[in-house]
Amino acid sequence: MTPPQRRRRYPKATPEPTPQPAKEGQNPPEGPKKNPERLYVITGPDGAERSELDLVTLIVAHADPPPSATPEQAALLRLCTAPLSVAELSAYLSLPFSVVTVLLTELLTAELVTARAPIIRQALADRSLLEAVMHGLQKL
Numbered sequence: 838m839t840p841p842q843r844r845r846r847y848p849k850a851t852p853e854p855t856p857q858p859a860k861e862g863q864n865p866p867e868g869p870k871k872n873p874e875r876l877y878v879i880t881g882p883d884g885a886e887r888s889e890l891d892l893v894t895l896i897v898a899h900a901d902p903p904p905s906a907t908p909e910q911a912a913l914l915r916l917c918t919a920p921l922s923v924a925e926l927s928a929y930l931s932l933p934f935s936v937v938t939v940l941l942t943e944l945l946t947a948e949l950v951t952a953r954a955p956i957i958r959q960a961l962a963d964r965s966l967l968e969a970v971m972h973g974l975q976k977l
Contacts (some may be wrong), residue, residue: 840916840929888942888952892934895920895953896941903949909940917950 897920902911909930916929927937944950 841912888938888945890923890938890941890952892924893922893955895922895955896926897951897953898949899951900949907940910944913937913940913944914949920953922955 896913896917898914898917900914902914906914909932912930913926916926921929923934923937923941926941927934930937932940941950941952945952
């Protein structure tokens with residue numbers, strides 16, 4: 838599944854100048870700065886408890902985004918039609934893991950998504966059991 842591609846509303850008219858290397862005795866030029874206020878607006882105040890989500894926890898959506906959902910929550914619900922890990926969601930939306938966990942906690946309390954633990958290899962069927970089933974099917 839490919840993530841939705843973001844498009845700029847207003848394309849850049851002129852290319853940005855390339856940063857010059859720092860001369861001896863000067864501080865190196867800084868890259869583009871992230872706006873931490875935007876993350877606070879997305880998540881809201883950090884007073885609520887968060888769900889125990891791991892990077893490999895699989896998230897599955899149950900319904901389409903409601904009209905009251907924020908754009909980030911709507912994007913999460915659209916991406917989660919098939920099971921995706923929290924790490925994948927964080928990468929697709931270009932948001933930090935902590936922000937995604939806050940958004941997912943809100944969706945979990947609203948029962949719009951379900952969190953599942955990943956499948957553990959030891960819980961899979963034994964090889965001898967699979968061979969017995971295969972031989973039984975071949976005899977049919």
